[in-house]
Amino acid sequence: MKEFGRKLEDLMRKIRKLPSINKEEIMAIIQDLQRAMLEADVKVDLVFEMTENIKKAAMNTTLQKAKRKDFVIKLVHDELIRVLGGKKAPIRIKPGKKxxxxxxxxxxxxxxxxxxxxxxxxxxxxxxxxxxxxxxxxxxxxxxxxxxxxxxxxxxxxxxxxxxxxxxxxxxxxxxxxxxxxxxxxxxxxxxxxxxxxxxxxxxxxxxxxxxxxxxxxxxxxxxxxxxxxxxxxxxxxxxxxxxxxxxxxxxxxxxxxxxxxxxxxxxxxxxxxxxxxxxxxDPTGFVGSLLGIANLEALVKKVQDSEAMADPELQKRMLHGKFTLDDLCTLLKNMKKLGKMKNILGMMGAGNIPDALKDDAEKNIQKWEVILNSLTQQEKDNPLIIKKERKRRIHRGAGVEYAEINRMLDQYKQMKKMMKSFGKMAKKGKGGKGPFPGKGLPPGFGGKGLGDLFKKFGG
Ligand SMILES: Nc1nc2c(ncn2[C@@H]2O[C@H](COP(=O)(O)OP(=O)(O)OP(=O)(O)O)[C@@H](O)[C@H]2O)c(=O)[nH]1
Ligand SMILES: [Mg+2]
Known part of the structure; x- marks a missing residue:
C-alpha cells in the first residue's frame, strides 16, 4: 500500500513540476500510472479501463495548458474515487428492531x-x-x-x-x-x-x-x-x-x-x-488524498472545478463568432453561479481593479437577470426585439422585478453582444492568444482588462 502510494505521489509531484502538459506528456503520465497500478496488483482490465477514462478526459480538455496539470491530478483522483464507490451513508440500524x-x-x-x-x-x-x-x-x-x-x-x-x-x-x-x-x-x-x-x-x-x-x-x-x-x-x-x-x-x-x-x-x-x-x-477522499500525497485535495479539486466551469467550449465558440443569444447569457450566468462568488471570478479574469461594491452589485444583478431570463419564452430569447412595453410590464408584475431592470438587462445584453462581435472580428485577424480562451487568437486585452470592462458593464 505504501509502495503504491509512494509511486502515485511521485507521479503527482512530477506532474506538478511540469510547466504545462501536452499530449506526449499525458501519454507518459498514463504509462507511469499504468505501471504503478499493475505493480500494486490492480487487475489488468481495471487498470486499462481507469487509465483510458483519464486519458480521454485529459486529451479532450479545453483548459489552458498550465491548468491541465491540476486537471490531470483531479482526473486521477476522481477515477480512484469512482472505482472505490465514494463515501456512503452508514448502515441504518433501528434500535429495538431486528x-x-x-x-x-x-x-x-x-x-x-x-x-x-x-x-x-x-x-x-x-x-x-x-x-x-x-x-x-x-x-x-x-x-x-x-x-x-x-x-x-x-x-x-x-x-x-x-x-x-x-x-x-x-x-x-x-x-x-x-x-x-x-x-x-x-x-x-x-x-x-x-x-x-x-x-x-x-x-x-x-x-x-x-x-x-x-x-x-x-x-x-x-x-x-x-x-x-x-x-x-x-x-x-x-x-x-x-x-x-x-x-x-x-x-x-x-x-x-x-x-x-x-x-x-x-x-x-x-x-x-x-x-x-x-x-x-x-474515507475514500482521505484515502485517495494520501495515496496521491496531496494534503489539501479538496482545495485542488475545487480549483479545477472552477476552471472547468469557465471552459464551456460551445459557448466560447459561439461568443467568438459574435453569436451571443439570450440563451447563451443564461448559460454564462449559470456557469458563474457554479463558480461561486463573482468576486473570485472577476479576480481570476484579471479584473482585480474593480471596486468591491461593484462586484457585489454584479452578483445581485445576476440574480435579477436570471429571474427575468426565466420568464422569457424561447421566441423572445431568440429575438429580444419582440419584447415590447406591454410584455415587459407583464414580466415586471409576474416575476417581481423592476421594470427598469428589464430594460437594463436587454441594453447590456446588446452591448455585450456587440463587444463579442468585435472580439470575434479581432480574433479572426489572428491577434493575441492569451486569456481564458487560449489559443484561439483573441486580442491581448481580452483575458485581462477586456473582460474586466465587460464585467464592469455587468455590474451596471
Ligand atoms: N495484521 C492483521 N491481521 C488480521 C487483521 N484481521 C484479521 N487478521 C488476522 O488474520 C488471521 C485470520 O483471521 P480470522 O478472523 O480468523 O479469519 P476468518 O476469515 O474468520 O478465517 P476462517 O474462519 O478460517 O475462514 C488471524 O490471525 C487474524 O489475527 C488485520 O486487520 N490486520
Ligand atoms: Mg472465522
Missing part, C-alpha cells in the same frame, strides 16, 4: 476477527450488540469468537454441538433479538468460491436472516485474485459493502480497488491490525 449484519468471505480473510471489531465499533456507538457464529466447519470457531468478544463485554451466540449452520443462524438470531440486542453480527464459515455447498449454505442464511447488509470481508494482501473472488461472492449474494483487512501489513492495495470494481460496492471499513479496536471507517 438488525442483522452478515459477514462473508473466503477462509482466513479475517471474518471472525472483524465480527469482534464490528461488535466493539457498534457497542461504542451505544448499541446493544450480539455476536453470532454459524461456522460449523472450523474447529474451535465458537470459542475463537467467545474469546474475542469476552474482552469487550459482548455476548456470543451459537451452538458448537449443532452442525446445521442455517438452523443455528435462525434459532440463535431469534434468541439474541429476544435478549434485547439491537444488532446481531453474524460470522460465517470461510469458503472458497468453488465450494458449491458452502456457497448454497451462505445463500440460505442470507435468505433466512434478511440482513440489513451483507459485508464481504476481503484480505487486503490479495492481489489479482481479489477481483474474481469478490465477483463470485457478489454473484451468489447481495453484497452491500466491503471490509478490507490486513491493510496494516504489506498490502499493495490493488486487491481492494479490484474488489470494489468487481462487486460495484464500496469499502466501509478497513482492518488495520489484529486488535479489536484496529478497525477504521473508510
Amino acid at each position: 438488525n442483522v449484519i452478515l459477514l462473508v468471505g473466503i477462509q482466513g480473510s479475517g471474518k471472525t476477527t472483524t465480527v469482534g471489531k464490528l461488535a466493539y465499533h457498534f457497542k461504542s456507538k451505544g448499541f446493544k450488540v450480539a455476536a453470532l457464529t454459524t461456522d460449523t466447519w472450523r474447529p474451535g470457531a465458537y470459542d475463537q469468537l467467545v474469546q474475542l468478544t469476552k474482552q469487550i463485554g459482548v455476548e456470543t451466540y451459537g451452538n458448537p454441538n449443532e452442525n446445521n449452520a442455517l438452523k443455528i443462524a435462525v434459532k440463535e438470531t431469534k434468541k439474541a433479538i429476544n435478549d434485547g440486542n439491537d444488532i446481531v453480527i453474524v460470522d460465517t464459515a470461510g469458503r472458497h468460491k468453488e465450494e458449491k455447498e458452502l456457497i448454497e449454505e451462505m445463500k440460505k442464511i442470507e435468505a433466512a436472516l434478511k440482513p440489513n447488509e451483507v459485508i464481504l470481508v476481503i484480505d487486503g494482501t490479495l492481489g489479482q485474485q481479489a477481483f474474481n473472488q469478490a465477483q463470485e461472492f457478489a454473484n451468489a449474494t447481495n453484497i452491500g459493502s466491503i471490509i478490507v483487512t490486513k491493510l496494516d501489513g504489506t498490502a499493495k492495495g490493488g486487491g481492494a480497488l479490484s474488489a470494489c470494481a468487481a462487486t460495484k460496492t464500496f469499502i466501509r471499513f478497513t482492518g488495520m491490525g489484529e486488535k479489536i479496536e484496529e478497525l477504521e471507517e473508510f
